C-alpha cells in the first residue's frame with residue numbers, strides 16, 4: 001500500500017500550526033509518497049458572517065500559490081495535490097462548484113461539520129446528541145455526496161462526538177449512510193485526528209468501532225486521513241498503523257489514492 005494522505009490543514013484555518021513547508025518536510029520525513037492539502041473551505045457568504053475556523057476568502061490565493069510553489073520545489077521527493085475540505089451548504093453549492101473549477105483545485109473532501117451553513121452556528125459534532133440533528137446530519141451527508149463534487153466523505157462518524165452512545169438510531173442511520181456511500185462509490189475516511197482525540201481524552205467518539213463494523217458489513221471502501229493540524233502528525237505512524245491493522249481485521253478495502261472521478 002502506498003503511503004498517502006489527502007487530509008491536511010494549514011495555520012490559515014486558525015486552529016492548526018506550522019508553516020506549509022514544515023508539513024511537506026514532515027511528510028517527506030514520514031515516508032509519504034503523495035499528500036494533499038485540504039484546508040477548510042473559505043466560503044463566500046451572503047452575510048457579513050466571519051468564520052473563526054477557516055481562512056477568509058482573501059487568503060485563498062496565498063494558500064494556493066504557497067502549495068503550488070512547494071509542489072514544484074519538492075517534486076522529486078513527493079507528489080503534492082491542492083484541495084480543500086468543504087461542507088455541504090446548499091445555498092452556496094453553485095459557488096463552490098464554480099470556485100473549484102476556476103481555481104483548478106485537484107479535489108475537495110467532504111467534511112459535514114455544520115447544518116446548512118455555519119452562519120447558523122449549528123455544529124453537527126455536538127448537536128447530534130439530539131435525534132433530529134443526527135437525522136439532519138445523515139440527510140445532508142447523503143445530499144452532499146449526491147452532488148458528485150467530493151472525492152470522499154471525511155470523518156463520516158463525526159456525529160458520535162456529540163452522540164456519545166451508539167444507540168439504535170445511530171445504528172440505523174449509519175447503515176443508511178454507508179449504503180448511500182457504497183451506492184455512490186464514495187470512500188469513507190477513517191480519521192486519525194479523531195483516533196488521537198479518543199486516545200488522549202480516553203473516550204470513544206469517532207472513529208467509532210460500531211460504525212466501522214457497519215461500514216465493513218456494507219462493504220465500503222475506506223481511506224485513511226491524518227487530518228493533520230500540526231506537521232508532526234505526519235511523522236507519527238502509531239494511529240496509522242493501528243488503523244491499518246484494525247481495518248484489515250475487518251476485511252475492508254483500504255484505498256491509497258484519490259478516487260478517479262471527483
Ligand SMILES: [Zn+2]
Nearest residue numbers: 085111154155
Ligand atoms: Zn473535518
Ligand SMILES: [Zn+2]
Nearest residue numbers: 007085111227
Ligand atoms: Zn480536517
